[in-house]
Amino acid sequence: MSALKTTPVLWIVIPCYNEQEVLPVTAPLFLDELESMIREGLIAQNSRILFVDDGSKDSTWEIISSLSTQDPHYIGIRQSRNRGHQNAVLAGLMQSLDEADAAISIDCDGQDDIHVMSEMVRAYRNGSDIVYGVRSDRETDTFFKRTTAEAYYRLLDRMGVEVVFNHADYRLASSRVLRHLADFGEVNLYLRGIFPLIGYQSSIVAYKRKERISGTSHYPLGKMLSLAFDGITSLSTRPITIITGLGSVASVLGMIGILWAIVTALTGHSVAGWASTVCIVLFMGGLQLVSLGIIGTYVGKTYLETKHRPRYIISETTWEDEGKGGERDRVPALHEDRA
Numbered sequence: 001m002s003a004l005k006t007t008p009v010l011w012i013v014i015p016c017y018n019e020q021e022v023l024p025v026t027a028p029l030f031l032d033e034l035e036s037m038i039r040e041g042l043i044a045q046n047s048r049i050l051f052v053d054d055g056s057k058d059s060t061w062e063i064i065s066s067l068s069t070q071d072p073h074y075i076g077i078r079q080s081r082n083r084g085h086q087n088a089v090l091a092g093l094m095q096s097l098d099e100a101d102a103a104i105s106i107d108c109d110g111q112d113d114i115h116v117m118s119e120m121v122r123a124y125r126n127g128s129d130i131v132y133g134v135r136s137d138r139e140t141d142t143f144f145k146r147t148t149a150e151a152y153y154r155l156l157d158r159m160g161v162e163v164v165f166n167h168a169d170y171r172l173a174s175s176r177v178l179r180h181l182a183d184f185g186e187v188n189l190y191l192r193g194i195f196p197l198i199g200y201q202s203s204i205v206a207y208k209r210k211e212r213i214s215g216t217s218h219y220p221l222g223k224m225l226s227l228a229f230d231g232i233t234s235l236s237t238r239p240i241t242i243i244t245g246l247g248s249v250a251s252v253l254g255m256i257g258i259l260w261a262i263v264t265a266l267t268g269h270s271v272a273g274w275a276s277t278v279c280i281v282l283f284m285g286g287l288q289l290v291s292l293g294i295i296g297t298y299v300g301k302t303y304l305e306t307k308h309r310p311r312y313i314i315s316e317t318t319w320e321d322e323g324k325g326g327e328r329d330r331v332p333a334l335h336e337d338r339a
């Protein structure tokens with residue numbers, strides 16, 4: 001199959017949120033890489049670099065617009081407001097659907113090694129429909145981030161969520177995979193959990209993740225925890241099973257306690273300490289609240305899913321869109337691009 005594939009049109013999808021310091025530095029690096037892949041004959045001349053402005057509040061969109069006038073390979077779309085990294089990536093991937101044979105999603109901050117893209121394309125041309133970028137080490141991470149991240153992958157695995165170890169959202173996907181991704185209509189997006197579910201032949205390329213070129217991470221601890229929690233609750237119902245198990249164990253213990261109380265009362269050894277009772281009540285109360293919270297999360301998510309709200313809204317594109325209002329407008333071919 002590999003040899004039969006013609007030179008693919010590749011889109012590089014880059015989510016950007018308040019990246020005015022980073023974008024002017026990394027955009028030319030992406031273009032260099034794209035051009036070198038074109039020169040090598042790895043990808044087609046009409047491949048593109050698509051920036052997805054995730055409702056930035058700084059001058060990111062102005063930078064994207066001006067880039068698009070400098071080189072026709074640069075194009076951009078803008079979300080009507082900030083919707084978060086996962087939705088920005090999705091918007092870009094869906095935009096690429098009709099035009100590209102494959103799309104690579106990558107962060108704009110230079111942390112993911114862009115030279116690995118050519119390796120991804122080669123793997124694609126050798127028959128892989130999905131190529132996962134996997135971090136070979138976590139040297140640049142703090143000890144805390146490294147250990148929590150690894151514990152998290154293990155937890156996901158126990159919860160029955162299939163993810164690729166140390167893979168974030170740097171990956172290549174073929175257009176047929178992306179068409180299937182479009183059918184996964186969930187609002188609670190956790191892309192790295194969905195791709196393994198789509199199937200097809202996949203492979204892995206390893207890279208070293210670097211420090212951010214400039215600016216600061218948009219994923220502080222709070223957001224990281226919420227993405228982590230989303231990852232589990234969007235893809236697994238095992239926590240509810242665990243709660244049921246805990247509940248059963250607690251009620252059996254409770255029953256034994258009652259029997260014990262009756263026996264001690266009958267034999268005249270009445271219990272003196274009330275503290276132990278209070279502890280048990282508090283413990284059980286806490287357990288119930290946590291359980292209700294987790295079940296509530298699922299109910300809340302079900303509620304959000306039933307609304308079928310749009311997951312992204314594109315307000316602007318760097319090209320003239322004729323059919324205004326459509327979710328996806330066709331990108332003009334390279335030769336039609338502005339002079």
Ligand code: UDP
Binds near residue numbers: 019082106107216219
């Ligand atoms: N990003 C986004 N929307 C957001 C937050 C982040 O599109 O609400 C983009 C950001 O511009 C970057 C990528 O997602 O290209 C990853 O974000 P960041 O580098 O802040 O996260 P980290 O690498 O620290 O996990």
Ligand code: MG
Binds near residue numbers: 107109111217
């Ligand atoms: Mg980053």
